[in-house]
Structure formats: structure tokens, C-alpha cells
Amino acid sequence: MDAPPVCPRHPDRIAYVRCQRCGRPTCPDCQRPAAVGVQCVDCVRDAARSTRDVRTRFGGLVHPGARPVVTLAFIALCVVAYLGQWTVDGFTTDWKYSPLRGHAEPWRFLTSAFLHSPGSIFHIVLNMVALWTVGPYLEVQLGRVRYATLYLLSAIGGSVVVLLVAALGWSDWYSGVVGASGAVFGLFGAAFVVMWRSGHPAQGMLGVIGVNMVFSFVVPGISWQGHLGGLVTGALLAAAYAFAPAARRRLVAVVAPALVAAGLAALVGWSYGQAPAEVQQIWDLPDAVEDSLLREWGL
Incomplete structure (x- = not known):
């Protein structure tokens, strides 16, 4: 048996x-x-x-079950920074961006994108919901490196346009800005380009962009400059990714961000060259005196 x-x-x-x-x-x-x-x-x-993982037409990898780790990391950084704003004295002042402060402390062009208004929890909640809604889609379509680069450059692009508008005399050099909105608007612009290039209906995303831009102009206290700068930066970089030939995709992934960064740097250089005399006088002060004065002003 x-x-x-x-x-x-x-x-x-x-x-x-x-x-x-x-x-x-x-x-x-x-x-x-x-x-x-x-x-x-x-x-x-x-x-x-x-x-085998399947690549999207934009270079991303479709891997079933993969988590949007870059999006989660950005959300975690914003949440940690928000807790720091509540618990550490001077945290917001040390990291927020203003055209005046950005001259000597250029890292503020980026760090301000991880801060939010301590006086309103809705500011961070709305930005994080928007990031979670659009981020994972772009992270898959573009790939993690392209997506992270686009997000960070969009954040910087928002700060650069805040500076550019001040240089044109349409706003002041002293007002500080915080928030991930510039980077999120960059994702909005990128999502529209990717959806349109893929042949998917993009009218809904265009409507989202339009409604949010209207709010940017009509609601007091919102930096329309940061939103516009992030939107344009994200859309331009996404267009470079989206229209890159498959054989040149890796090259474009390096060259396009470098060109965008160079363009932003050129705008920064030109804008600071237009600073009024009173702003330049502050920059001419000894560093310790300048820092003490600006802190006294809450800047």
C-alpha cells in the first residue's frame, strides 16, 4: 500500500x-x-x-504592491516640520522664506516648502491631501527620481517667482511665505501634462488648477506667486519628461532638471540685482547685526 x-x-x-x-x-x-x-x-x-516590472512611457516602473515611498517621505517631512513649528521656539522664523532672507540664506528657497501656517491646521491638511491625491500617480508614471526632482524644483520655483514679483515692484521684499502649495501646484501642472500626453481626459485636472488659481488671487493671505511659480516649473519639467524619446529618456532626466535649475538661478541673480537701496543697506550690515535686526522685525 x-x-x-x-x-x-x-x-x-x-x-x-x-x-x-x-x-x-x-x-x-x-x-x-x-x-x-x-x-x-x-x-x-x-x-x-x-x-518583470512594466515601464510607463515616461520612464516609471509599475510594480504591483509598491508603496509611494517618496510621497510618504514628503508628507512625513512636512508633518515633522509642523510639529517643530509648534514645539521649537523660532523654528518657523529660522526656516521660512522671504526675498530679503533668501539672499544670504538660499536654503530657505526650499525649506519653506516643508513649513505651514502654525495658526491653521487646515493649511497643512489641505496641502497633504492634495499631495496624497496626485503624488502617487506621478510617482508611478515618472519614476521616483524624476518625481522627487520635479517636486523639489517646483517648490524652489515657487519661491523664485515670489522673489521675481518683488523685484518687479509688485510686492515687498519682507513678507515671509511658508507651505507646500508651490510644490503641489507643480504636481498639478505635471499631472495635467502627463494625462494629456497619455491620451487620458485632462479637463478635470485643468479645472482643479483653474479653481485653485482663482482662490490664490481672491483669498487674502495666499501666495499666488508661489502657486504660479510651482505650476509653471512643474509643467515645464513634466513636458520635458513626457516628450523625451525613449532612447533619450535617461539623458533628458538629467539635462532637463539641470536646465530648469539654471533658469531659476538666472532669475534669482537678476532679481537680486534689482533690490532697492534700503534692502541692499540691510545686506551690507554685519551678519550678526543683520540677523538680530531681522529677528527683531519677526523676519
Whole structure:
């Protein structure tokens, strides 16, 4: 009389059910549902290893089950910074951006994008909801590196336009700005370009951009300059990614951000060259005196 079949992974267990792929007996703990019947855990693992990730037309990898780690990282940084604003004295003042402060402390062009208004939790909530709504889609379509580069350059682009508008005399050099809105608007612009290039209906995203830009101009206290700068930067960079030939995709992923960054740097240089005499006098003060004076003014 033949011995009853046993599970290869658990020899002490009798198993009459066989894997549909390899035909070996498999116990209930080692069975995995398949399209037809069940498969053993070993065959499921081997199939997962042999499955090739699919690339999008923009260079991203579609990997089932992958988490949007870059988007989650940006959200985590904003939340940590928000807690710092509440618990550390002077945290917001040390990292927020204004055209006046950005001259000597250029990192503020970026760090301000991870801060939010401490007086309103809705500011960070709305930005994080928008980031979570659009971010994962772009992270898959563009790939993590392209997506992160676009987000960061959009944030900087928003600050650059705040400076440019001050240089043109349409706003002052002293008002500070905070918020991820510039970067989020960059994602809005990029999502529109990617959806349009993919042949998907993009009217909805265009409506979102339009409504939010109207609010930027009509609601007091919102930096329309930052929104506009982020939107233009994100759309331009996404267009470079979207229209890059497949054979040149890696090259464009390096050259396009470099050109955008160079353009932003040129705007910064020109804008600071237009600073009024009273602003230049502040910059001419010794660093310690300048810093003390600006802190006294809440800048």
C-alpha cells in the first residue's frame, strides 16, 4: 500500500491537494489561491521573482504592491516640520522664506516648502491631501527620481517667482511665505501634462488648477506667486519628461532638471540685482547685526 502524500515543506502533514503549477502536494498552510485551483508558496514566490516590472512611457516602473515611498517621505517631512513649528521656539522664523532672507540664506528657497501656517491646521491638511491625491500617480508614471526632482524644483520655483514679483515692484521684499502649495501646484501642472500626453481626459485636472488659481488671487493671505511659480516649473519639467524619446529618456532626466535649475538661478541673480537701496543697506550690515535686526522685525 502506497504511503499518503505529504507536504514537502511540512513532512508531518498529509496533503491530498496538489499545486496546479508543480504538481507537488501542499498543505493548507502552504496553499495560495490561483486563477484555477491553488499553488504552493514556492511556486508563487518563483512567479513573483520572474515577473518583470512594466515601464510607463515616461520612464516609471509599475510594480504591483509598491508603496509611494517618496510621497510618504514628503508628507512625513512636512508633518515633522509642523510639529517643530509648534514645539521649537523660532523654528518657523529660522526656516521660512522671504526675498530679503533668501539672499544670504538660499536654503530657505526650499525649506519653506516643508513649513505651514502654525495658526491653521487646515493649511497643512489641505496641502497633504492634495499631495496624497496626485503624488502617487506621478510617482508611478515618472519614476521616483524624476518625481522627487520635479517636486523639489517646483517648490524652489515657487519661491523664485515670489522673489521675481518683488523685484518687479509688485510686492515687498519682507513678507515671509511658508507651505507646500508651490510644490503641489507643480504636481498639478505635471499631472495635467502627463494625462494629456497619455491620451487620458485632462479637463478635470485643468479645472482643479483653474479653481485653485482663482482662490490664490481672491483669498487674502495666499501666495499666488508661489502657486504660479510651482505650476509653471512643474509643467515645464513634466513636458520635458513626457516628450523625451525613449532612447533619450535617461539623458533628458538629467539635462532637463539641470536646465530648469539654471533658469531659476538666472532669475534669482537678476532679481537680486534689482533690490532697492534700503534692502541692499540691510545686506551690507554685519551678519550678526543683520540677523538680530531681522529677528527683531519677526523676519
